[in-house]
Amino acid sequence: MKQIAVMKVPERVVIPVTEPLVAIGDTVNVGQKIGESEHSSVSGEVVEISKLPNKNALSLVIKTSEDVSIEFQPKENPSPEAIKQILKEAGIPIELIPSEIVILNGTDEKPYVTANHALMLEYPDEILGGLKILMKATGASRGVIVICDSDPDVIKVMKASTKDIEIIPSKTTYVQCTEDLMKNAIAKGSKAMVSNIGIAKAVYDAVSLGKPLIETVVTVTGAKESQNVLARIGASLRSLIETCGGYSGEPTKIVINGPMSGTAQYTDEVPVTKGVYGVLVQYDGAMGEIRPCIDCARCVDVCPKDLLPNVLAISADNARFDVCVTYRLKDCVECGSCAYVCPSKIPIVQLIKYAKAEVEKKE
Numbered sequence: 001m002k003q004i005a006v007m008k009v010p011e012r013v014v015i016p017v018t019e020p021l022v023a024i025g026d027t028v029n030v031g032q033k034i035g036e037s038e039h040s041s042v043s044g045e046v047v048e049i050s051k052l053p054n055k056n057a058l059s060l061v062i063k064t065s066e067d068v069s070i071e072f073q074p075k076e077n078p079s080p081e082a083i084k085q086i087l088k089e090a091g092i093p094i095e096l097i098p099s100e101i102v103i104l105n106g107t108d109e110k111p112y113v114t115a116n117h118a119l120m121l122e123y124p125d126e127i128l129g130g131l132k133i134l135m136k137a138t139g140a141s142r143g144v145i146v147i148c149d150s151d152p153d154v155i156k157v158m159k160a161s162t163k164d165i166e167i168i169p170s171k172t173t174y175v176q177c178t179e180d181l182m183k184n185a186i187a188k189g190s191k192a193m194v195s196n197i198g199i200a201k202a203v204y205d206a207v208s209l210g211k212p213l214i215e216t217v218v219t220v221t222g223a224k225e226s227q228n229v230l231a232r233i234g235a236s237l238r239s240l241i242e243t244c245g246g247y248s249g250e251p252t253k254i255v256i257n258g259p260m261s262g263t264a265q266y267t268d269e270v271p272v273t274k275g276v277y278g279v280l281v282q283y284d285g286a287m288g289e290i291r292p293c294i295d296c297a298r299c300v301d302v303c304p305k306d307l308l309p310n311v312l313a314i315s316a317d318n319a320r321f322d323v324c325v326t327y328r329l330k331d332c333v334e335c336g337s338c339a340y341v342c343p344s345k346i347p348i349v350q351l352i353k354y355a356k357a358e359v360e361k362k363e
Helices: 080-089 115-122 124-138 152-161 179-187 197-209 237-243 298-302 309-317 321-326 337-341 348-362
Strands: 004-006 012-017 044-050 058-064 101-105 142-148 166-170 192-196 215-221 227-232 253-256 263-265 278-282
Touching: 004 115, 012 044, 080 124, 080 197, 101 124, 101 179, 101 197, 115 124, 115 152, 115 197, 115 215, 124 142, 124 152, 124 192, 124 197, 142 152, 142 179, 152 166, 179 192, 192 197, 215 237, 227 237, 237 278, 263 348, 298 309, 298 337, 309 321, 309 337, 309 348, 321 348, 337 348
Parallel strands: 004 227, 101 142, 101 192, 142 166, 215 278
Antiparallel strands: 012 058, 044 058, 215 227, 253 263, 253 278
8 A cells, every 4th residue: 555645746836945046037957956955846937036935044936847857866886975975965954973873763743743654664675775875974883763663564564674774663652752862772872873764765865866855755634634745845735735635624723743843834835845744734623722731740750851841831921031041941852742741732842942932033
């Protein structure tokens, strides 16, 4: 059974770029470099360069036509330094550091996100190939993939595909393992780098196929048909949701990535970017009513960084950002554990993100 649906080419894409390499009126092809580390995910004409919908960065608006791809150039047995350059040119957001172990986080934020599950079932060999490329680039002698123990089908497929990569089942239920926790549990003091399944697949594509990062797998939940979709970078959330049958009612909120640690969007015209792995559409009453904090301290009990999430959230909600800083605001890794267990349904992570943004403005 196919795990990932492929969305049709959208009528237009909006791709944020650091520095445009093309101008309005130019024709671009699939895979063509259009920014310092960005590539076109479609063929078409550049019709606009603006700061909308992301007011913090320029975006290229491309009106699409029939797909025409540039010729991808795979690399044969590249050196570690060559791999680093290939990944940079391909626009893959990863920092390669000298390591003894490379760990891939294959857990999902179930039930809302299952992209890793789908990727490992459809592309086990490519993911393992990407991990081995990362090991070569970082000098690591050990490769590990962490998979939820509730995914026996994935564990079986991945173990059948390799004998020299460790597959470690995790008791994670909803919240993804944080990088620090994974390093502490697996590396035990050794130098380690943590990445994810989607990046490993992109690394394989870049090195073995010569293909830049122009598409990503996104779990869409809350549309008429919840499913994993291979989406073009720059496609709007609306077009992604339409691929899944459209809305099943009047949406009240659209959240990018997990509901506990993700970010609510102000419009469904926001584009899919490289960091998007989930889209959750919410309707009235779907997540329960937000109530005042009852001081149960459940958020404190589950925080992997030993913070006081309740204090941070309440302080942020009251614009007491000085208090947030005092209570180690920047140490929060935004894992979502606190919001997940909160009986009052307080959007703790969103409030913490808000506080971080306000503190950053003043620095």
